Amino acid sequence: MKSRISTLAVPVGVVGIVMLLVVPLPAAMLDFLIVFNIAMSLVVLLTSMYVKRPLDFSVFPSLLLVLTLFRLGLNVASTRLVLRDGYAGEAIGAFGNIVVGGSLVIGLVIFLILVVIQFAVITNGAGRVAEVGARFTLDAMPGKQMAIDADLNAGLIDEATARQRRADVAAEADFYGAMDGGSKFVKGDAIAGIIITIVNLIGGFAVGMMQMSLSPQESIEKFSMLTIGDGLVSQIPALLLSVSTGIIVTRATASEDMGTTASRQLGQSRIALLIAGSAAIMLALVPGLPKVPFVLVGAVLLIAGQRVGAKEKAELAQAEAGPAQLEPGAPEPDSPEALMDQMRVHALEIQLAPDLVDLVGSGTEQDLLARVRGLRRKVAMDLGLVIPPVRTRDSVDLPRSTYVVKIAGVEVGRGEAPPGRLLALGDNLDHLMGTPVREPVFGLAGRWIPAEVRAQAELSGATVVDRVSVLVTHLGSIISANAPRLLSREDVRILVDNVKQLDRAVVDELVPGLLSLGEVQRVLHGLLAERVSIRDLPRILEGLTLRAKVSTDPEGLIEAARGALGPAIAAPYAEDGVLRVVTLEPLLEQHLVEQRRPGDEGMILAVDPDRLERMIGSLRRRLAEVEHGGHEAVVACAPALRPALRRTVATALPLVPVLSYSEVTCAPLQVEAVGVVSDAAQVAA
Secondary structure: OHHHHHHHHHHHHHHHHHHHHHOOOOHHHHHHHHHHHHHHHHHHHHHHHHOOOHHHHOOHHHHHHHHHHHHHHHHHHHHHHHHHHOOOOHHHHHHHHHHHOOOHHHHHHHHHHHHHHHHHHHHHHHHHHHHHHHHHHHHHHHHHHHHHHHHHHOOOOOHHHHHHHHHHHHHHHHHHHHHHHHHHHHHHHHHHHHHHHHHHHHHHHHHHHHOOOOOHHHHHHHHHHHHHHHHHHHHHHHHHHHHHHHHHHHOOOOOOOHHHHHHHHHOOOHHHHHHHHHHHHHHOOOOOOOHHHHHHHHHHHHHHHHHHHHHHHHHHHHHHHHHHOOOOOOOOOOOHHHHHHHHOOOOEEEEEOHHHHHHOOOOOOOOHHHHHHHHHHHHHHHHOOOOOOOEEEEOOOOOOOEEEEEEOOEEEEEEEOOOOEEEEEOOOOOOOOOEEEEOOOOOOEEEEEEHHHHHHHHHOOOEEEOHHHHHHHHHHHHHHHOHHHHOOHHHHHHHHHHHHHHOHHHHHHHOOOOOOHHHHHHHHHHHHHOOOOOOOHHHHHHHHHHHHOOOOOHHHHHHHHHHHHOHHHHHHHOEOOEEEEEEEOHHHHHHHHHOEEEOOOOEEEOOOHHHHHHHHHHHHHHHHHHHHOOOOEEEEEOOOOHHHHHHHHOOOOOOOOEEEHHHHHOOOOEEEEEEEEOOHHHHHO
């Protein structure tokens, strides 16, 4: 029932507002609607102060239009009563008597002051801010969308969060665009109020003398009071809505309401409060100025400054005492336990230069540790690999603004993240101040720019990325490239035990009867080396069980595991249900099959180096043609040739996936051949 009333309230209210424009209204009903109008305007003003971000009050532009129309309808209804009966209810009469106070000149001056404040100050300022806010919000929208995609690809957020953030970005652009138009309603309403007041004065003066037989003085006094009262009951709600508009469009996104934020930020400087208080007390000594108000205000400011100072001292003392106190049971710095902990080689480690320590624990969006936790979830969902906890520590040996990623104590990646800077990526960045750089993952041209010029960079079409996103994206790329090194024997045991809880039969049949944990680990290493997800471990173990009964050759086991995964191998490389493949020329493929030879790591191709170089060059050209068209392709070959060809291609093109025909055709995808690889001699022929 409540939901139905809420649904019908606004449509019925809008219809009622339209009726106000044409249907005469009793004076008692007009009083009620005037009071309701003032109360609603006050509720809107207070709501705009307590929302934490503008989007929390997204209905404000539409509400502004409805309340403006409502107020204009009341103006029409009150004007009809004033000119027809010379009486428009108690509310208008009371406002007129209180403000006029026996002096018509005072009433007109006060009314004009309210109009000037609303029209010349608040309305114009709010309209300009709304216009600029809408323009910058729309210009920054592509960059925000790309930042969301970057966070999603880096595993910092899931798909649902990304979808919500995209919706928030679109809603923010719509909101500020609507506020730009809504501010025009407020400005037009102020102009309409002035015109209606003038019409009421002139029309009331004429009606009083011609229809009511009043003297000119009596007519002016009577209708001036009613006109001023009518204008006030309209301008006061209009002023409240104008202030609400200004508050909404000038609010930045915050985690607190306006009152809490203002009190906290105004009280953050002890020196400012003390100086202001001292200045107020000194002004009390000036002859002729009232002493009591200045002394009271100055004393309040001095007391507030002293309280802020005491709070700062307490926080400083706590910060200094914190590091000096060891936790109960913590080992001494030179104890064997502490030294053993320092000697331990961590599987994955990030070292930060001293000036980059602020990346850790600096807020939800910029906290490196929180973003790394999100990356671990992303890797687990994509590769089925639970990477070990990432140790983060500072190192005085690193140059300024430098970070290093280590795996098992060995450096595998290095980059920069200068404090106070953002990474702008794109073309034609020479007009931006900053240091040119190459993005560490994709090798894109970029520039570390000051945070203050972010808006300028986004307006020029550049994608702006914060320092934590750069580091986490780099870390994610390193983890994907080194996934086999991060999968330890203990990790395999945990994964197998987890499968055993759900499918005990397949584990008991395979381990340790047919294969040891070490052999299973080697198979999983082989899959991860080709970026094949091991998340579907039960199916992988089933494929290994069938193959291990025939042979325990590592290469054969890996191919059996790939065959068990089936469509999951090819699906990640498809685009909109289309898998683009590059194949080998039949004679070349047959020749390569015949040239397979056993090696230490598996089958290799014993092919003439010149011919092999021509084949790789042809493959590189075919893939470049596909990439130039904005697509991605895989190499497809005979199942018997796939391991050896993959091992050969990886020496020159390590990121190119090589799939067998069976892996390509078993997936429910549309296969499109986009190129054929051959050697130069066959092309010439």
